[in-house]
Amino acid sequence: MTELKTARLLLKHLDDRDKYRLVELLSVYEVAQNLTRVPHPYTLSDAEDWLARVKENPFNLSIFLNDKLIGGVSLRDRQDSSYELGYWVGADYWGQGFATEAVGGLLNFAYLQIRPLVVVANVYKENVVSSKVLRKLGFTATGEGEVFSLPRQVWVPTFTYRYKA
Numbered sequence: 001m002t003e004l005k006t007a008r009l010l011l012k013h014l015d016d017r018d019k020y021r022l023v024e025l026l027s028v029y030e031v032a033q034n035l036t037r038v039p040h041p042y043t044l045s046d047a048e049d050w051l052a053r054v055k056e057n058p059f060n061l062s063i064f065l066n067d068k069l070i071g072g073v074s075l076r077d078r079q080d081s082s083y084e085l086g087y088w089v090g091a092d093y094w095g096q097g098f099a100t101e102a103v104g105g106l107l108n109f110a111y112l113q114i115r116p117l118v119v120v121a122n123v124y125k126e127n128v129v130s131s132k133v134l135r136k137l138g139f140t141a142t143g144e145g146e147v148f149s150l151p152r153q154v155w156v157p158t159f160t161y162r163y164k165a
């Protein structure tokens with residue numbers, strides 16, 4: 001079981017008992033609307049499906065602050081020598097550097113095992129804060145596209161960011 005410490009956070013796999021808290025955090029539309037594959041409304045059954053999937057991926061971790069679940073961060077193997085980054089932080093915890101700290105921690109951890117480490121992220125163009133997080137961590141914009149947003153049920157224009165270490 002992966003457990004990863006950063007300055008303030010613990011990154012680890014989600015546990016079955018965290019599923020109610022996951023529903024509480026991801027049910028907030030302001031969080032879900034900027035994600036691609038998180039349905040809205042978010043149900044206990046969605047949380048259970050997610051729990052079953054995260055255990056198979058060593059780079060799919062949840063973010064804990066003082067033993068409390070506050071978010072998630074993951075790298076998904078795209079099977080083309082690159083990984084897709086996803087992350088979110090519960091709305092009550094925004095603006096305190098937690099996303100930057102968690103993503104930075106996961107990138108450092110992944111780099112210990114994967115070299116070169118190539119990571120891509122697709123960010124909704126309107127999501128200025130998320131683009132800022134990526135740029136702070138050394139990602140550069142490489143293009144644009146669009147993705148189908150499950151919570152919004154529409155196609156949304158995106159910037160593609162890339163990171164190489």
Ligand SMILES: CC(C)(COP(=O)(O)OP(=O)(O)OC[C@H]1O[C@@H](n2cnc3c(N)ncnc32)[C@H](O)[C@@H]1OP(=O)(O)O)[C@@H](O)C(=O)NCCC(=O)NCCS
Pocket residue numbers: 030031032034035087088089090093094095096097098099100101121122123124127128129130132133
């Ligand atoms: C995007 C998200 C992960 C950011 O989490 P966070 O913990 O608040 O991010 P951080 O605090 O690490 O960094 C946010 C940065 O944006 C800045 N920021 C905040 N509001 C801003 C605004 N309206 N305009 C510009 N910058 C802003 C912050 O000041 C900070 O930069 P700084 O450290 O240079 O001051 C969080 O808002 C979230 O989960 N949103 C919903 C899901 C999502 O968008 N996920 C990413 C999908 S690509």
